[in-house]
Amino acid sequence: MKQDDIFPEFATSLEDILREGARKLLQQAIENEVAEHIERHKNLKDQSSRQMVKRNGYLPQRQIQTGLGNVEIKQPRVRGSGFSSVILPKYLRRVPSLERLIPALYLKGVSTGNMEEALSAILGKNAQGLS
Structure with a gap:
């Protein structure tokens, strides 16, 4: 919890x-x-x-x-x-740190289908449309 x-x-x-x-x-x-x-x-x-x-x-x-x-x-x-x-x-x-986050997630193996879910876990509801 x-x-x-x-x-x-x-x-x-x-x-x-x-x-x-x-x-x-x-x-x-x-x-x-x-x-x-x-x-x-x-x-x-x-x-x-x-x-x-x-x-x-x-x-x-x-x-x-x-x-x-x-x-x-x-x-x-x-x-x-x-x-x-x-x-x-x-x-x-977007702030530069968010711009760097997206390619880093791809490099770590987060698939395109899971990208929004991964970004939502980090950024919350404001992650829509980032990937």
Whole structure:
């Protein structure tokens, strides 16, 4: 019997707390990255002396698959400089550790038919569509 079977509400709430903490840390790191980028380019002005590099709301919210499950992120939009986040690249949908996990499972002999089951054991319900 696993601990999750004994205290399912604790396991769920603990996972939710960890996922929310990860979301907040990632969101803050991205906000700081954007603020630093804007600060670095604050001297770029147009002909009317208006700042060329500035915040402009947020990109559409997206989900990043992590070992803690899906984490929803709102990435700030920056106008005037072609900003590209180092922390959260444009097309990133899974953290690199998950990308490395899938081939490792194949190499360990997990068959294609059992891949979703193996990933579900590691990642829970958020493993659908990973293989």
